[in-house]
Amino acid sequence: QVHLVQSEAEVKKPGASVKVSCKASGYTFVSYALHWVRQAPGQSLEWMGWINTGNTYTEYSQKFQGRVTITRDASASTAYMELSSLTSEDTAVYYCARVNYGDPYYFDPWGQGTLVTVSS
């Protein structure tokens, strides 16, 4: 069974960075892309970017360009999302989600989410 397990909740101060991990199991890691989506409290979902887990190509939403970095460690079947220069508006649950290269239109499945709280 396919599982994406994310790292635990984090509390950060404004201006700091956070790095969230997403460990995949139940499938061949490099055969699917991994994307990151966030959800602020009471808000909808917002796509942040993705990584080709095979060749490490990345693409980011313009909104986060310059602040987000997505990487992967194929030997550990794990992807990472690092967000820098945090403000209170970055307080959200961050999700990783798998996407099929051959049909890249939907996310299935999702990780359980990681709450990042930015507070002084």
Next chain:
Amino acid sequence: SYVLTQPPSVSVAPGQTARITCGENNIANKRVQWYQQRPGQAPVLVVFDDSDRPSGIPERFSGSTSGNTATLTVSRVEAGDEADYYCQVWDTTDHYVFGSGTKVTVL
């Protein structure tokens, strides 16, 4: 970026049918997905490519598109269907765009 238009809430009695809409110009020309998000949980894909269901999703969940509106229909609603539902499309400019979300309340 933009957000697809959904009604904030829909209420339905058990056993009845819930219809959740998602509005966007010419949405029928795009591939529409629907996700269910129960309180405190991650989203779950319930419909993809307008009307296909992933394995394990009951036939009670169905999707359709016409013109500027996509619709998720939940038939024979159960208490466990109470959740937030989000539509999503892929856009050449903004990539992945989500709806504003609809809270389905089972009366």
